[in-house]
Amino acid sequence: xxxxxxxxxxxxxxxxxxxxxxxxxxxxxxxxxxxxxxxxxxxxxxxxxxxxxxxxxxxxxxxxxxxxxxxxxxxxxxxxxxxxxxxxxxxxxxxxxxxxxxxxxxxxxxxxxxxxxxxxxxxxxxxxxxxxxxxxxxxxxxxxxxxxxxxxxxxxxxxxxxxxxxxxxxxxxxxxxxxxxxxxxxxxxxxxxxxxxxxxxxxxxxx
Amino acid sequence: xxxxxxxxxxxxxxxxxxxxxxxxxxxxxxxxxxxxxxxxxxxxxxxxxxxxxxxxxxxxxxxxxxxxxxxxxxxxxxxxxxxxxxxxxxxxxxxxxxxxxxxxxxxxxxxxxxxxxxxxxxxxxxxxxxxxxxxxxxxxxxxxxxxxxxxxxxxxxxxxxxxxxxxxxxxxxxxxxxxxxxxxxxxxxxxxxxxxxxxxxxxxxxx
DNA sequence: GTCTAAAAATTATCTTGATCATATTTTATA
DNA sequence: TATAAAATATGATCAAGATAATTTTTAGAC
Numbered sequence: 001x002x003x004x005x006x007x008x009x010x011x012x013x014x015x016x017x018x019x020x021x022x023x024x025x026x027x028x029x030x031x032x033x034x035x036x037x038x039x040x041x042x043x044x045x046x047x048x049x050x051x052x053x054x055x056x057x058x059x060x061x062x063x064x065x066x067x068x069x070x071x072x073x074x075x076x077x078x079x080x081x082x083x084x085x086x087x088x089x090x091x092x093x094x095x096x097x098x099x100x101x102x103x104x105x106x107x108x109x110x111x112x113x114x115x116x117x118x119x120x121x122x123x124x125x126x127x128x129x130x131x132x133x134x135x136x137x138x139x140x141x142x143x144x145x146x147x148x149x150x151x152x153x154x155x156x157x158x159x160x161x162x163x164x165x166x167x168x169x170x171x172x173x174x175x176x177x178x179x180x181x182x183x184x185x186x187x188x189x190x191x192x193x194x195x196x197x198x199x200x201x202x203x204x205x206x207x
Numbered sequence: 208x209x210x211x212x213x214x215x216x217x218x219x220x221x222x223x224x225x226x227x228x229x230x231x232x233x234x235x236x237x238x239x240x241x242x243x244x245x246x247x248x249x250x251x252x253x254x255x256x257x258x259x260x261x262x263x264x265x266x267x268x269x270x271x272x273x274x275x276x277x278x279x280x281x282x283x284x285x286x287x288x289x290x291x292x293x294x295x296x297x298x299x300x301x302x303x304x305x306x307x308x309x310x311x312x313x314x315x316x317x318x319x320x321x322x323x324x325x326x327x328x329x330x331x332x333x334x335x336x337x338x339x340x341x342x343x344x345x346x347x348x349x350x351x352x353x354x355x356x357x358x359x360x361x362x363x364x365x366x367x368x369x370x371x372x373x374x375x376x377x378x379x380x381x382x383x384x385x386x387x388x389x390x391x392x393x394x395x396x397x398x399x400x401x402x403x404x405x406x407x408x409x410x411x412x413x414x
Numbered sequence: 415g416t417c418t419a420a421a422a423a424t425t426a427t428c429t430t431g432a433t434c435a436t437a438t439t440t441t442a443t444a
Numbered sequence: 445t446a447t448a449a450a451a452t453a454t455g456a457t458c459a460a461g462a463t464a465a466t467t468t469t470t471a472g473a474c
Contacts, residue, residue: 002441002450011451030323032431046452048433113320113380116237125385162397163374170377171369173320178332190369194405209421209470218422239460253423255462 012050014040020061024101027111028058028120055119062123065102105130109165110172128165135161139199149200160198167191167198219257221247227268231308234318235265235327262326265310269330272309312337316372317379335372342368346406356407367405374398374405 018039022031033054034044051057105127112120136157143152150156171191175184225246229238240261241251258264312334319327343364350359357363378398382391 002439002443002448004442007441008451027321033433034431042451043453044432045434045454049451054432111321113384114234114318115384121384121386125387125390128381128385129390158393159397159400162378162394163401166374166377166381166394166398166401167370168377169381170373170375173380174335174373174376177320177322177328178335179328180332183332183336186365187369187373190366191373193366194370194373194401198401209419209468209472211471214470215422240462241460249422250424251461252425252463256422261461 008050011040011042011046015042015047015050015057016061016064019057020065020103021101023058023061024103024107028054028115028117055117059119059123062103062108066104109169110176113169113173132161132165135164164195164198167194215257218247218249218253222249222254222257222264223268223271226264227272227310228308230265230268231310231314235261235322235324240264262324266326266330269310269315273311316376317383320376320380339368339372342371371402371405374401 015036018036019031022036022039033047036057037044037047047057051060108120108123108127109131112124115121115124139148139152139157139161140154142148143157168191171187174187178184178187222243225243226238229243229246240254243264244251244254254264258267315330315334316338319331322328322331346355346359346364346368347361349355350364375398378394381394385391385394
């Protein structure tokens with residue numbers, strides 16, 4: 001048997017690293033297999049010895065680092081309104097997002113909207129449901145600690161979580177699609193204030 | 208000079224018709240020049256005698272029917288809370304949107320999120336600003352008629368309009384990206400209730 | 415009525431990216 | 445040291461956008 005046992009593993013790992021880096025920076029569509037393989041110091045043909053397809057690569061890259069994602073960390077972190085606000089703030093901070101070097105549910109949520117690929121859409125749904133669940137948990141926990149200013153039953157918590165996510169995704173999608181820096185800030189701010197108000201926190205001044 | 212004067216015009220018009228139909232149904236990325244030209248009963252090569260690029264075709268298709276768009280009609284329609292609610296309802300109704308046969312700002316807003324093409328992004332921004340302005344106008348008009356339940360100054364109207372649009376775009380984007388019909392309805396409903404509450408209307412029961 | 419040349423349309427070609435098939439290189443072990 | 449299976453590389457195919465080269469069309473000159 002040629003090659004040491006770990007040779008292929010190392011190659012695959014290199015491909016995965018390259019893919020993660022490029023996908024996070026540019027998104028699924030704007031990254032080519034060729035780019036990934038060049039960064040991994042191989043030629044394009046070798047790719048299919050390691051992955052079924054480009055989608056499979058994306059999925060692998062996503063799943064590999066899921067645990068280390070900020071929402072993963074957040075799910076385990078102690079509860080506080082401050083943390084929730086920080087979540088919103090992080091998600092709304094486009095620069096931080098685009099500089100992220102690990103794929104994460106939030107990352108997919110904002111980067112892979114409207115993909116034609118069934119597999120990417122499945123990851124999208126998974127990410128959406130995951131982030132939604134985290135939001136619900138945190139809001140529930142806060143409400144049990146009587147830290148929220150609204151009456152929180154299960155239904156209203158679920159509805160608020162969905163409304164928050166819709167605002168987040170919409171504002172970020174719009175912000176990423178328009179040129180005007182001013183308007184970008186305004187829509188992100190409007191969404192942030194709306195989210196804070198959904199959490200029962202009074203509005204902050206424009207950042 | 209060969210061909211009657213209007214021959215080319217008619218061909219161009221046929222291309223435009225085909226493009227409008229296909230783009231509205233499937234969006235920019237999922238439609239090929241070949242498809243458009245086949246529907247227009249020509250071969251792909253003829254395309255570039257009529258349009259600079261695929262983007263130019265999209266733009267032309269968009270601009271051609273802009274006046275007839277629903278947001279155009281809505282901007283001229285009489286003001287009422289009912290109309291505003293209907294706007295939100297229409298925008299949230301995915302089926303109606305996807306069956307639309309004319310391009311419209313709303314259509315672009317939901318179909319062309321995150322496009323790589325600079326030209327499509329410019330149309331996106333234009334559409335966003337247009338719909339935003341319409342929202343602001345209508346909310347302002349309603350507030351002057353004292354029909355709203357919140358104190359409406361210019362700033363809060365602008366902020367509310369942005370928050371509404373973010374919710375709309377986010378909810379529709381998510382709804383289009385996920386498989387579960389249940390969750391689709393829930394996120395759309397959450398967004399709708401949120402929008403109604405931003406307008407000062409009490410929540411409706413789930414549709 | 416025919417002929418002609420500019421306009422319109424078709425067909426062939428180029429490019430890039432995903433995918434696949436074939437060829438080549440690599441290296442553990444017989 | 446030779447070998448063969450595994451890993452990688454090279455080259456081909458296919459689709460889609462874009463261009464080039466070629467053919468078809470027909471208004472208007474004769």
